[in-house]
Amino acid sequence: MRWSKTFIPTLRENPAEAETVSHQLMLRAGLMRKLASGLYTYLPLGWRFIRKVEQIIREEMDRAGAIEVMMPMLHPLELWEHSGRAKVMGPEMMRLHDRNARGFVLGPTHEEIITALAAGEIRSYKQLPINFYQIANKFRDEIRPRFGVMRAREFIMKDAYSFDADDTGANKSYQMMFDAYKRIFNRCGLTTVAVEADTGAMGGSFSHEFMVPAEIGEDRMAVCSQCGYAANLEKAESALMENEWDTHLFDIAKKTTYQEVDTPNMRSIEDVSRFLNVQPKQLVKTLIYLADTQVIAALIRGDHQINESKLKKAVGCETLTLATPETIESVTQAPVGFAGPVGLTAVPIIADPAVMAMPSMITGGNKIDTHLLNVIPNRDFKPAKIADIRVVTQGDRCVNCQGTLTVSYGIEVGHCFKLGTKYSEAFHATYLDAEGKENLLIMGCYGIGVTRTAAAIIECNNDKDGIIFPWSVAPYQIYLMAVNPSNSELVQLAEKFYIVLRDAGFEVIYDDRNERPGVKFKDADLLGFPIRVIIGDKNIKQGLIEVTERRTKQTRLVQKNPETLISAIKQYGV
Numbered sequence: 001m002r003w004s005k006t007f008i009p010t011l012r013e014n015p016a017e018a019e020t021v022s023h024q025l026m027l028r029a030g031l032m033r034k035l036a037s038g039l040y041t042y043l044p045l046g047w048r049f050i051r052k053v054e055q056i057i058r059e060e061m062d063r064a065g066a067i068e069v070m071m072p073m074l075h076p077l078e079l080w081e082h083s084g085r086a087k088v089m090g091p092e093m094m095r096l097h098d099r100n101a102r103g104f105v106l107g108p109t110h111e112e113i114i115t116a117l118a119a120g121e122i123r124s125y126k127q128l129p130i131n132f133y134q135i136a137n138k139f140r141d142e143i144r145p146r147f148g149v150m151r152a153r154e155f156i157m158k159d160a161y162s163f164d165a166d167d168t169g170a171n172k173s174y175q176m177m178f179d180a181y182k183r184i185f186n187r188c189g190l191t192t193v194a195v196e197a198d199t200g201a202m203g204g205s206f207s208h209e210f211m212v213p214a215e216i217g218e219d220r221m222a223v224c225s226q227c228g229y230a231a232n233l234e235k236a237e238s239a240l241m242e243n244e245w246d247t248h249l250f251d252i253a254k255k256t257t258y259q260e261v262d263t264p265n266m267r268s269i270e271d272v273s274r275f276l277n278v279q280p281k282q283l284v285k286t287l288i289y290l291a292d293t294q295v296i297a298a299l300i301r302g303d304h305q306i307n308e309s310k311l312k313k314a315v316g317c318e319t320l321t322l323a324t325p326e327t328i329e330s331v332t333q334a335p336v337g338f339a340g341p342v343g344l345t346a347v348p349i350i351a352d353p354a355v356m357a358m359p360s361m362i363t364g365g366n367k368i369d370t371h372l373l374n375v376i377p378n379r380d381f382k383p384a385k386i387a388d389i390r391v392v393t394q395g396d397r398c399v400n401c402q403g404t405l406t407v408s409y410g411i412e413v414g415h416c417f418k419l420g421t422k423y424s425e426a427f428h429a430t431y432l433d434a435e436g437k438e439n440l441l442i443m444g445c446y447g448i449g450v451t452r453t454a455a456a457i458i459e460c461n462n463d464k465d466g467i468i469f470p471w472s473v474a475p476y477q478i479y480l481m482a483v484n485p486s487n488s489e490l491v492q493l494a495e496k497f498y499i500v501l502r503d504a505g506f507e508v509i510y511d512d513r514n515e516r517p518g519v520k521f522k523d524a525d526l527l528g529f530p531i532r533v534i535i536g537d538k539n540i541k542q543g544l545i546e547v548t549e550r551r552t553k554q555t556r557l558v559q560k561n562p563e564t565l566i567s568a569i570k571q572y573g574v
């Protein structure tokens with residue numbers, strides 16, 4: 001491709017609206033432009049890049065035995081009402097009406113659509129297993145679209161759906177997708193960590209997210225370097241610290257009953273711990289929640305954070321919100337800030353194991369301006385349930401091996417779910433087995449954010465001068481330029497090598513613009529083509545051409561004959 005014949009509107013400055021490196025570079029390098037919040041047009045080079053990512057995904061999906069289809073992006077609302085997800089998805093799902101006032105949605109994902117298809121088309125075990133995938137646009141009215149295409153409102157996703165006759169088969173299908181994902185991200189030049197994840201609105205029995213470690217990632221994960229345990233913080237568990245409390249503290253605690261202490265207007269953990277001159281870890285937070293329609297109390301240690309995803313799971317509810325001050329007052333008989341478990345019989349108490357392991361604790365007194373000292377678990381209150389409901393923190397012990405957990409940020413680029421029969425039940429998607437008996441199809445679903453993956457590639461592959469495209473996804477692999485466009489000998493050579501390199505199978509962008517070399521070099525760096533071939537006045541007099549690798553900026557001079565040039569390019573390990 002000649003630069004002058006395509007469209008690469010590079011920018012000198014970083015657009016002010018772009019907070020992350022990938023967002024800045026995708027705009028500055030002219031890969032895309034914003035239409036409105038969370039909506040982007042991909043320009044020619046950006047689109048080539050995305051198509052390459054798609055192609056890698058397509059090849060690996062095909063290799064894993066999945067078959068490509070294309071489903072409508074516009075769905076009848078009825079299907080979503082049928083599965084109950086019209087409510088679960090809430091305002092994130094874009095809704096509209098046709099001319100007859102029938103409800104439709106712009107598909108945020110396709111479980112309902114594919115399951116309805118399977119219910120109509122799959123009859124026999126002989127058709128199983130089967131795995132359908134598509135690469136298509138998805139729509140989600142995100143609360144906060146951000147970071148360019150990382151969290152957009154219209155984005156490209158690869159979504160696959162497997163159907164199996166039994167659980168063993170479904171697990172095998174899952175594993176095949178899991179392995180394909182590893183290959184896909186590797187081929188895209190990305191390092192990923194597969195973490196155990198919460199199944200959330202998708203439902204189902206287990207799931208893994210593929211995370212690209214990055215500071216700007218919106219997800220947090222806990223990873224054990226010793227045994228490899230890795231989980232999204234929404235789900236991550238940790239073991240209790242051993243010997244955290246001196247044993248004599250337990251003996252001292254048992255000797256005294258709990259006592260009231262005045263804590264005038266001291267409502268937060270910080271206030272109370274300062275006022276009583278104790279550490280936050282000696283206190284217990286009592287949080288009052290509305291779980292669906294039931295009010296509950298959750299207990300965690302003062303220095304810990306509540307994990308609402310885990311609490312939701314422990315309670316088995318669909319919605320979970322902090323109770324209003326009125327509810328808190330009516331349940332605890334005290335204003336907000338003084339709730340505690342002692343005498344709190346009106347609601348079930350869910351306590352974190354770290355609370356139950358305390359020798360004694362300081363809690364709210366269910367009375368204004370009052371806390372209780374020396375409260376002992378199981379003596380002074382009995383929880384309805386003990387469950388791990390806290391957020392794992394850096395340095396916690398691993399549940400598997402007692403190793404040390406590290407908490408870091410990640411970009412979720414893919415997600416595998418074992419769905420089980422949630423959707424096949426809803427849509428009565430069944431098959432007849434060899435005995436002629438009807439069974440539910442066992443499902444899995446597998447998503448990759450194609451455009452988010454593209455952004456993650458740039459987020460992880462750049463330097464101060466611009467993008468550093470991995471060879472596998474570069475919009476063009478080789479950048480070719482004659483330094484002085486008014487020197488016809490140079491231009492002729494550049495034209496010749498343009499053909500030579502293309503004929504050798506490389507994707508070449510030939511910068512034929514009549515611009516200063518400085519501007520061109522800057523653009524070549526910004527766009528991050530893996531190899532730069534420069535034909536310059538001085539070198540050519542000695543019969544030499546300059547070949548530079550973008551990643552290392554390492555330059556070699558090679559003889560100007562085609563074979564030498566091609567083999568020099570190949571030596572960069574591409």
Ligand code: ATP
Binds near residue numbers: 153157412447
């Ligand atoms: P997130 O937690 O980031 O909102 P999700 O759990 O809603 O993601 P899934 O429903 O599992 O995402 O979708 C599959 C994949 O689609 C994700 O792994 C992610 O790569 C991508 N994705 C999801 N939402 C967006 C978005 N708004 N913009 C771009 N890509 C997205």
Ligand code: MG
């Ligand atoms: Mg989401």
